[in-house]
Amino acid sequence: MRKIFLNIMLVVGISVASYAQNVPFEKSSFPDKKDEYKEAKAQLKMGDEQFEMGEFAYRNALPYYLKAQAFNPNNDMLNFRLGVCYTHSFEKAKCLSHLEKAFQLNPKIDPKIQFYLGYGYQLNLQWDKAIAAYEAYKKTVSTKETPEIKLVDKRIYECQSGRELVKNPIRAFIDNVGNNINSPYNDYTPVISADESVMMFTSRRPGTTGNGVDEGLNEPFEDIYVSFKKGKTWTTAVNLGEPVNTNEHDAVVSLSPDGQKLISFNGKKNGGDMFISDLKGNKWGEPENMGKAINSKGHEPSATFSFDGKTIYFVSDREGGFGGHDIYMSKVNAKGKWETATNVGSILNTEYDEDAVYMLPDGKTMYFSSRGHNSMGGYDIFKTTLENGIWTKPENMGYPVNSPDNDVFFQLAANGVHAYYSTANNGGYGGQDIYRITLLGPEKQPVLLNEDNLLASVAAPVSDFKADKIKVEGPKITVLKGIIRDDKTKEPLEASIELIDNTLNEVIAVFKSNSTTGRFLVSLPSGKNYGIAVKRDGYLFHSENFDIPATADYAEVDKVVDLKKVEVGQTIVLRNIFFDFNKATIRPESANELDRLIKLLTDNPTLKIELGSHTDSKGSDEYNQKLSQSRSQSVVTYLIGKGIGTDRLVAKGYGESVPVATNDTEEGRQQNRRTDFKILSK
């Protein structure tokens, strides 16, 4: 339990310690810093003296208060007054930290603390907190205090406007124009020629004509300065000099688009009148009062010409307006005098101040500043256009061009991209500075590059080749043709050609070769095993074999048959003697061939022959030798069986030893597998 209590006390203690306590500006608060206290107190007093002079002197109190603050940062009243002073300076946003501190030190430091807090939040774009603070303040105000209520409501409306405007900031670069123009003092109301080549502006820097000083503000009188654009750089601004600048306040109001006419404001007469000067060569003429149609007993701080110079729009707080300063219009008559001015109406003018009018050279677009409409605080810059004689609803230029502080004197160059204005809101060289806005317009959409394959035949070329094979068909016949000759003389011979069906052992036909040419032609239909025997008396017969399958297509065979005489040493291959595979058994298809051999031996009874059998190289030498010997013996045995004398026959197996063709191909091996006979003696 005690542990919990201790922990609670610790948390409370820490909470208490994180909030500072008010430190009165009294000697007793600083027992050990008497000298420093004395000095800080003196600063405080001087600051108080300025503060009590009124709003116009608030910013003069700042340096003193800041020194006192440096010594004692936790004094409620000092913080409050610092906050208030900042709201009247050119660094308004700095008020917030002091006002928050003051409120934290003492929520009841001032009846208007919540109001100022609201303003501080507003200046720092913290819209919701600002609205809450204003609402809190509003609850403390009597409903009878209508102006105060109205003011708070206005502030709340400004915060609501600001909240919306900040959501969609305009695209722009905002750049300080540099210290050739800006100084550590207030520099404002820039006016430019249409081509941006000339800028004039008002400055409160030392060196003003006549060296007049505004005692209340402790600032030199206003003077007009000029700068020229060389390339991308502005020249060092110089005082425009007399006669335009005088010993009084001289502020620039407007420059004609061609830069040849200058409207200036001189504060001496009637609370301030507008004057116009002409540029003659490079010298400005004596300013002339613009006359009663323009200048009234009231305050006319701003004016702008139409592009043709025949109409002027200007600001005045004369009676008869909508409230505060309003925008008026006047036209020049045939005599060159300005006619009676007319109020431009309630589309542009509000119950609040309008100021800083600027007409574009296009003749219909106008920019002006207003505390009314949907300003987010102080003056905001608005744009309107004249359509069929009627002004369009003013459009807030948006954030960041506009801010909760005063944004005035917006001048757009003819190119529509660059604009100039003055503000103290962006830091700078001191006081108000002149800035150039580069309006970027809507977001530029990047360009995408794409391509397509529009034509199919280009994207995916198709070869539509299609062709059917031809069925190669011819007569199923083999034509055997050729020539029969004497082997030695090569003379053509007439001979008989027997066509034998080896399977049936039948002679199918007998043909003869031409007796003169020796040429012959025999047609062999497919599907048979044919034996061909070429015979002529006095010659050994010639044997051929054609085993033609039934599916064989048309073919032609050209054959030269050289017939050999019956002479010792002659060898005849017996192409139609067949054996069983790997055996020596003579097949029946061999009958005709063997009969021819028998006839030969019978017709030549003294003939002695050797029956030779040959193999191809497949198998071993020994095997082939044995097989071939067996086969030749089989033939001999057959012949003996047919009555041929044994002494007339010799069986010899040659194996693979006497090839007549290559054994590397089947065709060659077929040639080598043979039976032949050789004449040994006659």
Added chain:
Amino acid sequence: MRKLVLACFGAACFNMSAQDTVKIKTALTPEQEAQNAYNLGLEFMGKKDYNAAIENFSKAIQFKPNFDKAYYNRGFAKFDSKNYQGSIDDYNKVLEFMPTNTDALFGKAQSYYALNKKDSCSLYLNKVTLVDEQYSKAFYLLGQLKFEEGEYKDAITEYDKAIAAKADYAYAYNDRASAKKQLGDDAGAIVDYEKAVANDNKLFFAYNNLGSCKRNKGDNTGAVDAYNKAIALKADYYVALNNRGSAKLNLNDLAGAIADFDAALKIKTDYALAMNNMASVYIKKREYKAAVEWSNKAIQADPKSGAAYLNRGIAKQMLRDEDGCCADWKKAAELGVNVGKSYSAGFCE
């Protein structure tokens, strides 16, 4: 006995005595030689060995000088091996035998097209259609000729005829769609692209083109779907990947867009279009330095890319490089991207 023996052994004789039978090499007739060579030529055509095919067709012609089919297919082989004049010569031979052979006439037309002799191509295509009103390929090629000349309405007329002759002519549907697209009729183009893929769902390019039409009409979701199909059919289709990336960018799917452009660049490393589009994504992301880098690559890949100059100018403007921005917009305008001029107006001195 011998006869009995013969009867017993007759059936088995052939096979068992085969080894001992002497076979004599036979010769073929010229007709057979021609046909065999022709068939062999066809086999080589199937294998796309055009030189061997031509050799065999030539052999066939040698054996049979009036072999029109051999001439025709040799012409085809010559066409496929880009010997277009040679193919014309062979088609002419066919036409000597058969003056109204539409395949040969069409073959000539195709060869003239390949030789960029569009007038001759057109002449022969018209001859084809005079002979055969249903020769759809001729109408198709006529359509293509018109398309390439920018005469899109006439192209559509020819494609209409092609489709009338061949109702499932997917290619013709695609090309007719493209002609409609060129005329700004995206809705009509979409209908035809869909018919193209309905007739042939392997047409990857038709899916791509369909996607682009949908993208043009603002249907970026539909476009992505179509591009998906194109890419599913052809995984290395960098054109569709780039297009899909653009559709995704339009849908503000910047990560998806980057992935697609990246994929396109992996396939085609010098694809200036995707490089430019990468720059566009980074402009959207407001990462302007990266945008400049990608624009630089696009310009290096295609020095005439006005879009790349324009985009680089946009990025440089935001990086406060005014001189660089203005130079790029000026260049963009010179290269035909006129918006560069309007961007420059006022901003650039």
